[in-house]
Amino acid sequence: MDALTTAQKTTVTKSSSDRQRLLLLQYGYVEEVVLGWSREELMKKYLVPLAQGIEPHGAVRAVDPEAEEQRMAHEKELKQMEMQLEMQKIAQEQELEKQKNSTRTGASEITA
Numbered sequence: 001m002d003a004l005t006t007a008q009k010t011t012v013t014k015s016s017s018d019r020q021r022l023l024l025l026q027y028g029y030v031e032e033v034v035l036g037w038s039r040e041e042l043m044k045k046y047l048v049p050l051a052q053g054i055e056p057h058g059a060v061r062a063v064d065p066e067a068e069e070q071r072m073a074h075e076k077e078l079k080q081m082e083m084q085l086e087m088q089k090i091a092q093e094q095e096l097e098k099q100k101n102s103t104r105t106g107a108s109e110i111t112a
Contacts, residue, residue: 003051012043012050020046027054 004012015023020042024034027049037045 004047008050012046015046017042 012020017039020039021034021037024042024045025031029045034042034045
């Protein structure tokens, strides 16, 4: 426990037994074994990978704010391009509809 930071020690001692069980399961421990451990055993077992800096499988990682900002800007740009294409498509459809209507009107005047 000496290799841990104060924040990590606090995390271990304040985590509920259920939370520690869940994390140990994510580290790959067998469920039946983990469910049989006392709180002290859970804390001791949880300290080992935590002290080694090993993250459990499926752990959520911190996001780099700059990378996230770039990703969002890129998504926004793509969405704007998508909207622009949709507007062009609608304009073309309206133009086609106008042409059809004018052709029908002109044809109906000729036959009348």
